[in-house]
Amino acid sequence: MALDVLDLVGIFVFGITGALVGVRKKLDVFGIQVLALVTGLGGGFLRDVLIGGRATPPAALADWRYLAVPVAAGLITFFLHPGIGRVERLVTVFDAAGLALFCVTGARKALDFGLSPLSAALLGTISAIGGGVIRDVLSGRVPVVLRSEIYATPAFLGAGIVVVADAAGYKATWVAFAGAIVCFLIRLIAIRRGWNAPLPRMR
Amino acid sequence: MALDVLDLVGIFVFGITGALVGVRKKLDVFGIQVLALVTGLGGGFLRDVLIGGRATPPAALADWRYLAVPVAAGLITFFLHPGIGRVERLVTVFDAAGLALFCVTGARKALDFGLSPLSAALLGTISAIGGGVIRDVLSGRVPVVLRSEIYATPAFLGAGIVVVADAAGYKATWVAFAGAIVCFLIRLIAIRRGWNAPLPRMR
Amino acid sequence: MALDVLDLVGIFVFGITGALVGVRKKLDVFGIQVLALVTGLGGGFLRDVLIGGRATPPAALADWRYLAVPVAAGLITFFLHPGIGRVERLVTVFDAAGLALFCVTGARKALDFGLSPLSAALLGTISAIGGGVIRDVLSGRVPVVLRSEIYATPAFLGAGIVVVADAAGYKATWVAFAGAIVCFLIRLIAIRRGWNAPLPRMR
Numbered sequence: 001m002a003l004d005v006l007d008l009v010g011i012f013v014f015g016i017t018g019a020l021v022g023v024r025k026k027l028d029v030f031g032i033q034v035l036a037l038v039t040g041l042g043g044g045f046l047r048d049v050l051i052g053g054r055a056t057p058p059a060a061l062a063d064w065r066y067l068a069v070p071v072a073a074g075l076i077t078f079f080l081h082p083g084i085g086r087v088e089r090l091v092t093v094f095d096a097a098g099l100a101l102f103c104v105t106g107a108r109k110a111l112d113f114g115l116s117p118l119s120a121a122l123l124g125t126i127s128a129i130g131g132g133v134i135r136d137v138l139s140g141r142v143p144v145v146l147r148s149e150i151y152a153t154p155a156f157l158g159a160g161i162v163v164v165a166d167a168a169g170y171k172a173t174w175v176a177f178a179g180a181i182v183c184f185l186i187r188l189i190a191i192r193r194g195w196n197a198p199l200p201r202m203r
Numbered sequence: 204m205a206l207d208v209l210d211l212v213g214i215f216v217f218g219i220t221g222a223l224v225g226v227r228k229k230l231d232v233f234g235i236q237v238l239a240l241v242t243g244l245g246g247g248f249l250r251d252v253l254i255g256g257r258a259t260p261p262a263a264l265a266d267w268r269y270l271a272v273p274v275a276a277g278l279i280t281f282f283l284h285p286g287i288g289r290v291e292r293l294v295t296v297f298d299a300a301g302l303a304l305f306c307v308t309g310a311r312k313a314l315d316f317g318l319s320p321l322s323a324a325l326l327g328t329i330s331a332i333g334g335g336v337i338r339d340v341l342s343g344r345v346p347v348v349l350r351s352e353i354y355a356t357p358a359f360l361g362a363g364i365v366v367v368a369d370a371a372g373y374k375a376t377w378v379a380f381a382g383a384i385v386c387f388l389i390r391l392i393a394i395r396r397g398w399n400a401p402l403p404r405m406r
Numbered sequence: 407m408a409l410d411v412l413d414l415v416g417i418f419v420f421g422i423t424g425a426l427v428g429v430r431k432k433l434d435v436f437g438i439q440v441l442a443l444v445t446g447l448g449g450g451f452l453r454d455v456l457i458g459g460r461a462t463p464p465a466a467l468a469d470w471r472y473l474a475v476p477v478a479a480g481l482i483t484f485f486l487h488p489g490i491g492r493v494e495r496l497v498t499v500f501d502a503a504g505l506a507l508f509c510v511t512g513a514r515k516a517l518d519f520g521l522s523p524l525s526a527a528l529l530g531t532i533s534a535i536g537g538g539v540i541r542d543v544l545s546g547r548v549p550v551v552l553r554s555e556i557y558a559t560p561a562f563l564g565a566g567i568v569v570v571a572d573a574a575g576y577k578a579t580w581v582a583f584a585g586a587i588v589c590f591l592i593r594l595i596a597i598r599r600g601w602n603a604p605l606p607r608m609r
Contacts, residue, residue: 035552049259050252057529062525
């Protein structure tokens with residue numbers, strides 16, 4: 001089903017971000033694979049464990065493709081990574097793509113498991129930001145979701161589009177595409193324009 | 204039910220500690236909201252996922268109040284936070300309140316799901332310390348539970364009071380209040396007196 | 407059953423590594439206990455939550471031995487820890503033992519819960535590396551699994567031996583011992599020889 005493909009593409013791009021961070025941190029090929037795996041699969045594990053019941057054990061543990069994809073992402077990045085100077089920019093773009101894909105697939109899966117619209121939107125957001133948080137915490141970076149940029153909000157918007165459309169009876173795959181594109185574009189524009197949200201007043 | 208209220212108050216005060224740490228770290232309004240959300244809801248997610256079965260998906264994902272409360276805590280803190288100098292003290296006090304409320308509600312919920320007394324006391328402790336650990340790890344602080352203060356112990360005591368009273372047939376809400384007050388006072392006195400536990404001998 | 411014993415021994419040695427890291431970080435006796443508990447029990451919690459269903463709540467929450475063992479490990483380490491100079495080496499060796507024991511018990515438990523061979527091998531690996539990752543993240547160290555050494559791979563091998571032998575009809579305890587010994591030896595030799603995996607080319 002098309003959403004499985006979106007899910008695997010999301011795992012692939014998140015895996016690339018994990019591997020690139022590993023390259024940046026000068027980890028060896030195994031450390032890079034581990035970061036590719038936890039970044040690619042972490043958000044989905046979080047999502048499935050929170051849904052619980054029939055959603056566990058996570059599909060990613062049973063289906064070999066869910067393992068092969070981040071491993072491939074890790075190996076490709078290990079051999080073809082660019083100069084360190086350009087790593088950070090690539091991390092940001094691929095991370096935005098993974099965010100966009102996971103927020104819609106996460107929301108869709110939550111709806112398929114009968115969760116309420118609000119729960120589904122939240123689970124989509126959690127699965128979208130989860131992998132990046134795990135990647136950044138393990139590699140000692142400030143989690144991107146906490147940094148001065150629009151991150152969780154576009155994911156919540158993308159998931160919200162899927163949830164609202166579903167409530168309105170639109171369950172087709174193009175809805176997921178629409179949600180993903182909205183999330184991706186807002187995230188990229190925010191990065192490009194350097195949109196910053198207001199900071200607390202300091203006395 | 205009264206315990207729901209205690210739970211929401213706990214989420215609120217933990218949300219405030221997360222937001223204050225965000226202010227301290229000079230995060231923007233979104234980063235502050237994220238910290239308020241994970242700190243307020245993290246311990247309960249951990250508790251529900253560990254109980255598993257009917258406890259998942261966590262109520263916090265389905266009930267809009269569980270989302271509104273930490274968001275409100277985050278916004279209030281963002282606009283009304285004190286001078287940075289006083290932030291750390293407020294974090295400590297609100298954190299003690301959240302610890303006290305979560306250890307009893309966590310133990311109560313575990314008992315309601317038929318867990319053994321020991322399991323319930325442990326789950327109460329885990330859900331009490333969970334939010335703070337997530338907050339501190341995400342914001343790059345040494346988790347308070349590891350710092351040189353009495354922290355997990357009063358939570359375990361408060362949860363223990365609920366569990367023992369339950370075994371003795373007392374399930375009323377005032378038992379939860381008693382457990383929470385005991386945990387809160389011990390924690391505050393420990394901070395005030397600067398009680399430190401013995402350190403390992405260094406050779 | 408013999409695997410329970412292996413599990414408890416694994417919890418004990420992981421608890422020692424957590425306590426030693428606490429000593430190294432000059433934590434007090436409570437902080438050391440907390441690190442001993444999360445390091446000893448963390449991997450198993452992760453394993454049981456991912457298996458889900460009847461595997462939750464984790465046995466470690468219901469069986470007092472699972473609590474007594476890491477507490478004992480923490481206290482013993484607190485009173486008998488060596489000079490700081492030798493702590494790191496001990497952490498490495500005990501960590502290798504815990505890794506070896508958890509990868510086989512994790513794989514075995516996953517098989518007993520009817521998971522597929524691949525899932526079982528992965529769950530064995532996750533439960534083997536989980537405790538150490540939690541220990542290192544909480545205490546602000548670079549997770550050992552990301553450092554320049556063979557770590558996750560021997561765990562996956564050890565778990566793989568249990569899974570393949572099981573598929574071939576060999577379910578006896580000596581299979582688990584064999585898998586654990588293989589993982590332990592490869593890990594120790596890798597440390598001793600200072601085996602490093604290839605690093606990414608830097609341009």
